[in-house]
Amino acid sequence: MIFISDQLFLYFMQLRHYLQFSDFSREEYAYLFERARWIKREFKAYRRYWPLTDRTLAMIFDKSSTRTRLSFEAGMSQLGGAAIYLSTRDTQLGRGEPVEDAARVISRMVDIIMVRTHKHDTIQRFAENSRVPVINGLTDEYHPCQILGDIFTYTEIKGNIAGKTVAWIGDANNMCSTWLQAAEIFDFTMHVSTPPGYDIDPGLIGLNGSNHFKKFTNPMDAVNGADLVTTDVWTSMGFEDETEQRKNDFAAFCVDSEMMSAAKSDAVFMHCLPAHRGEEVSADVIDGPQSVVWDEAENRLHTQKALIEYLLLGKLTIQG
Numbered sequence: 001m002i003f004i005s006d007q008l009f010l011y012f013m014q015l016r017h018y019l020q021f022s023d024f025s026r027e028e029y030a031y032l033f034e035r036a037r038w039i040k041r042e043f044k045a046y047r048r049y050w051p052l053t054d055r056t057l058a059m060i061f062d063k064s065s066t067r068t069r070l071s072f073e074a075g076m077s078q079l080g081g082a083a084i085y086l087s088t089r090d091t092q093l094g095r096g097e098p099v100e101d102a103a104r105v106i107s108r109m110v111d112i113i114m115v116r117t118h119k120h121d122t123i124q125r126f127a128e129n130s131r132v133p134v135i136n137g138l139t140d141e142y143h144p145c146q147i148l149g150d151i152f153t154y155t156e157i158k159g160n161i162a163g164k165t166v167a168w169i170g171d172a173n174n175m176c177s178t179w180l181q182a183a184e185i186f187d188f189t190m191h192v193s194t195p196p197g198y199d200i201d202p203g204l205i206g207l208n209g210s211n212h213f214k215k216f217t218n219p220m221d222a223v224n225g226a227d228l229v230t231t232d233v234w235t236s237m238g239f240e241d242e243t244e245q246r247k248n249d250f251a252a253f254c255v256d257s258e259m260m261s262a263a264k265s266d267a268v269f270m271h272c273l274p275a276h277r278g279e280e281v282s283a284d285v286i287d288g289p290q291s292v293v294w295d296e297a298e299n300r301l302h303t304q305k306a307l308i309e310y311l312l313l314g315k316l317t318i319q320g
């Protein structure tokens with residue numbers, strides 16, 4: 001009888017995870033975008049593409065979600081596979097089962113796993129004990145799948161993002177950290193403006209010191225001449241106790257039409273959603289002509305299908 005230890009199994013599988021944006025190279029993103037374009041075109045033409053028949057995705061949610069759950073679940077089904085939703089509220093994870101044990105068990109039953117949780121350390125421990133690829137569906141620190149969709153969207157609408165300026169206004173949260181990682185890989189500049197006390201932590205982001213970001217005290221200065229203006233909720237999931245304090249601290253950090261008018265006239269506005277009109281963004285901006293938030297949301301589906309395909313099947317010959 002042949003016995004393969006977990007270590008040997010991982011060695012032979014050349015296992016890849018997607019936990020941070022910096023886990024993939026520029027070349028891998030170019031490949032993913034090409035696949036996403038093809039997958040999107042086939043989907044829009046109602047042509048069946050089922051490379052993942054009999055494959056299963058497990059999705060573990062420790063926090064709420066609309067877009068992430070739907071795009072992964074629908075995406076897996078559209079690729080011919082199946083997705084299973086697991087909430088920590090009603091699994092043994094919520095009753096204290098060690099994350100390492102859960103990873104060992106779940107990864108013996110499915111082909112790929114997506115995890116949305118609080119601390120990044122949790123998903124790292126999960127991945128270290130998984131026999132199958134693990135995808136970060138958002139942690140307190142990072143949201144790589146969202147920026148994958150966002151940069152695909154920018155490229156689709158405006159072309160190459162290299163050399164452009166992206167203004168981040170608001171909280172130095174998981175979205176901001178991930179944008180900063182992307183700036184180094186795609187060679188664009190981030191202008192970051194956060195209120196006092198909510199500064200970015202370059203150590204957390206793991207930047208290589210390549211000078212792809214500048215900090216601004218005044219958000220108007222940060223958006224000046226920007227090609228893309230983006231923001232996110234003032235209070236991320238898990239920080240709800242700080243909501244009232246943050247409403248005060250972030251009051252001057254609403255992306256409104258006056259702020260957008262300081263950006264380039266053809267600048268686009270992005271928001272990962274869900275949005276709070278009248279807080280981090282005004283209604284006339286998010287519902288206005290420069291907003292691309294609905295394309296951004298839809299592209300989560302197409303880019304994540306390309307990501308799952310890549311993690312499970314590797315590089316395929318580009319078709320059509």
Ligand code: CP
Nearest residue numbers: 065066067068272273
């Ligand atoms: N943008 C995003 O990840 O949305 P959900 O929280 O709805 O998944």
Ligand code: NVA
Nearest residue numbers: 173232236237272273
């Ligand atoms: N920064 C937000 C993103 C939600 C998709 C949060 O973590 O709640």
